[in-house]
Amino acid sequence: MFSLSVVARVAFLRWLSSATLLLFTMVSMAQAHEVLPAIGDMRASDGEVTFEIRANLESFVAGIDLTEVADTNESAQAATYDELRALPPADLASRFQFFWPTMANGITLTADGQTLTPRLQSVDVGPVGNVEQVRPSTFTFSAPLPEGAETVQIGWAAEFGVLVLRQMDVPEPYDGYLEAGAVSDPITLAGGDQASGWQSFVDYIPVGFDHIVPKGLDHILFVLGLFFLAARFRPLLLQVSLFTVAHTITLALAALGYTKFMDDFFLGTFGIEFIAVVEPLIALSIVYVAVENIFMRGISPWRPFVIFIFGLLHGLGFASVLAEFGLPDATFVPALIGFNVGVEVGQLFVIAVMFLCVWQALRVDRGANEVGQGFAVYGVLLAISLALIALDPAGLAALLENPVWLFAGPLAAVFVLCIISIARRDQVEAYRQIVAVPCSLAIAFVGAYWFLERTIL
Numbered sequence: 001m002f003s004l005s006v007v008a009r010v011a012f013l014r015w016l017s018s019a020t021l022l023l024f025t026m027v028s029m030a031q032a033h034e035v036l037p038a039i040g041d042m043r044a045s046d047g048e049v050t051f052e053i054r055a056n057l058e059s060f061v062a063g064i065d066l067t068e069v070a071d072t073n074e075s076a077q078a079a080t081y082d083e084l085r086a087l088p089p090a091d092l093a094s095r096f097q098f099f100w101p102t103m104a105n106g107i108t109l110t111a112d113g114q115t116l117t118p119r120l121q122s123v124d125v126g127p128v129g130n131v132e133q134v135r136p137s138t139f140t141f142s143a144p145l146p147e148g149a150e151t152v153q154i155g156w157a158a159e160f161g162v163l164v165l166r167q168m169d170v171p172e173p174y175d176g177y178l179e180a181g182a183v184s185d186p187i188t189l190a191g192g193d194q195a196s197g198w199q200s201f202v203d204y205i206p207v208g209f210d211h212i213v214p215k216g217l218d219h220i221l222f223v224l225g226l227f228f229l230a231a232r233f234r235p236l237l238l239q240v241s242l243f244t245v246a247h248t249i250t251l252a253l254a255a256l257g258y259t260k261f262m263d264d265f266f267l268g269t270f271g272i273e274f275i276a277v278v279e280p281l282i283a284l285s286i287v288y289v290a291v292e293n294i295f296m297r298g299i300s301p302w303r304p305f306v307i308f309i310f311g312l313l314h315g316l317g318f319a320s321v322l323a324e325f326g327l328p329d330a331t332f333v334p335a336l337i338g339f340n341v342g343v344e345v346g347q348l349f350v351i352a353v354m355f356l357c358v359w360q361a362l363r364v365d366r367g368a369n370e371v372g373q374g375f376a377v378y379g380v381l382l383a384i385s386l387a388l389i390a391l392d393p394a395g396l397a398a399l400l401e402n403p404v405w406l407f408a409g410p411l412a413a414v415f416v417l418c419i420i421s422i423a424r425r426d427q428v429e430a431y432r433q434i435v436a437v438p439c440s441l442a443i444a445f446v447g448a449y450w451f452l453e454r455t456i457l
Contacts, residue, residue, distance in 0.1 A: 035059070035066050035401075036134055036324050037162035037177075042154070043169055044189045049111070049152055050121070050142040057092060057125065057137045058084040059161075061099045066161030067180045067398045070215050074402065085135060089125035096123050096139065106157030108183050109143055112150060116143035150190070155183030158398075164326070167191065175328040177207055200331035201338040208342020211321050213349055214400045214407070218282055218450065219314060221443050223350050225289035226307070228436045228443070231355060231362055235299050239307055240347065246311025247318060248340055254319030255327065255336050275320045280454040282317050285310035286447030293440035297432070318343060357381070357411060358435060361418035365431035374422040378415045385412040414439065 038055035062081040064072055072081045084092060100120045109116040121140040129135065145152075156163060158181030165184060167173035170191030176184050187193055195203065212219055226239040253259055259274075266274045288310070292303065318339075327335040360374045388396065388408040397404050414435070421434040 035070055035072065035161060037164050038160070039324075039326075040154075040163055040165045042152070042165060042167050042174075042187070044145065044152070045169075047145050048142050049109075049116075049145055049189070050140060051118075051154070052138060052140045053163075054136060054138050056134050057096050057123075057139065058135065060103060061092075061095050065159040067158050067401060068403075070217070070401045082131070085131045086128060089127060092125045092137070093123040096125075096137075103156075103160070104141075106160060107141075108153070108155040110153045111143075111145050114146055114149075116145075118143050145189075151186035151188055153184050153186055155181070157181065166326075166328075167193070172330070177203060194330055195328065197331045197334035200328055201334040201341075204327075204335045204338030205342040205345070208339040208344075209346040209349075210342070211318065212343055212346025214402055216346070218286065219317070219347070220350050221286050221446060222282070222289065222310070222314065223347050224354060225286055225293065225440065225443050227351055227354055228440045229289070229293045229296065229303075230298055231358060231436075236351070238299065238304065240351070242304055242308045243311040243314070244344055244347075246308045247315030247343075250312045250315030251318045251322075251340060251343075252315075252336065254316055255322055255332075259316065259319070275316070276454075278313055278316045278320070280451050281313050282310075283447050283451035283454060285313060287444050287451065290440040290444035290447060294437050294444075354414075357414055358418055358431070361421045361431055361435060364422045364425050365429075371422055371425065375419065378419045378422070382412055382415040382419070385409075385415060410442075 036056060038053050040051050040053045043050050043052075058081050059066060059072055061084055062072075062075075062077040064075045064077050064081060069075050072078055075081065084095065087095070097120065104118050104120070107118050109118050118141040121142055123140075124138045126136040154163075154165065155178060161180050163178045165174070165176045165178060167175070167187060170189075172192045172194035174184070174187045174191075174193040175195060178184055185193070223240075223243075226243065227236060229235060229239070250259070263274045266272055266277060288306065289303075292300065296303075322336075322339065327339075360370065360377050364370055364374050385408045389405045389412065392404045400407055417435045417438060421430045424430045424434060427433065
């Protein structure tokens with residue numbers, strides 16, 4: 001009977017596992033319709049409170065629940081969203097005006113605890129432009145204030161997503177990042193609610209974390225690419241430290257406005273934003289680290305320098321996120337540091353989760369006599385991940401801001417590879433050949449797809 005050689009069997013396992021991982025993760029890399037926070041400016045004058053909101057109106061009108069997706073392409077209403085995105089400004093404004101009563105019902109607005117009724121004042125829709133990009137639009141609503149009102153609170157339904165709220169034209173203004181469904185603290189109409197430096201630092205840590213887990217799928221893949229080179233402390237510490245230092249530098253420079261000249265240059269010379277160049281390069285960084293994992297068993301002499309350069313690019317990517325909602329002027333530095341700390345915690349969380357996932361397979365590969373324990377652990381983990389995919393709990397999907405299978409699917413594939421690795425523990429470098437290399441291949445494929453999607457697709 002014909003039998004495959006060891007080399008052929010390993011090649012087949014690599015191909016099969018990479019294809020499985022690719023299938024589970026490919027969709028996540030299409031980010032042409034990325035969900036962004038709404039930005040609101042609040043003013044109070046002449047007995048009235050007014051909110052000017054810059055937001056993606058198409059997502060509201062289409063009925064997309066922004067807590068469930070990180071990209072509108074992932075929504076069941078994606079086709080409707082695309083149709084709205086192609087509408088002329090006047091037509092979309094008319095559609096939003098028709099939708100307004102529904103949205104108004106989802107807005108919580110009170111003054112000194114008394115409920116206010118928001119009234120739509122105006123809608124300003126941006127030009128059609130590139131339909132693959134989010135169209136900037138603004139709507140303004142207001143409400144009369146009760147006599148002698150001192151404070152206002154606002155929030156809106158969770159499906160409308162994040163609201164970044166800024167108080168205007170008062171001393172020491174309020175500045176808040178309201179997670180989906182959250183209601184603001186009472187905002188003193190006369191001002192004085194400005195957060196302290198410590199409060200801003202603490203408040204922006206979860207914002208930075210959120211932009212890694214679950215929103216930063218490209219950064220997650222890059223960090224996993226670093227992890228799968230060698231799951232040992234020293235090489236991993238070196239890589240992550242270099243990456244951290246590099247992206248901290250460019251994040252700080254960009255947030256302080258020192259990279260604006262690059263935006264001006266690319267817009268003036270090529271007619272494109274600088275971030276449109278950075279994003280494909282970030283995708284190539286994912287491809288590079290993943291491909292090098294396949295051919296290198298340790299850190300090459302050039303890898304630290306390459307990772308540092310890629311870290312600079314990723315920092316510019318983080319800065320583009322910050323630019324969408326800005327940082328409070330008075331506590332800019334503490335908020336920036338908090339955001340960066342959140343990013344680092346998110347990266348370490350990704351590494352810790354993956355290390356826990358492959359830890360038992362690594363121990364067996366390194367000689368621990370825990371084969372039965374390994375099969376039992378991965379059997380249970382595989383069953384849990386498959387159950388999560390089948391049940392698709394709504395609460396977990398809302399927390400992940402993506403379908404549950406998008407995360408549970410790749411983990412299930414990793415658990416299968418770990419089981420195979422333990423079963424073939426007598427093979428030289430079983431963990432590397434059966435787990436690390438296939439995972440790196442899958443990461444490289446996704447990065448390559450993302451590069452094409454950002455450039456020519």
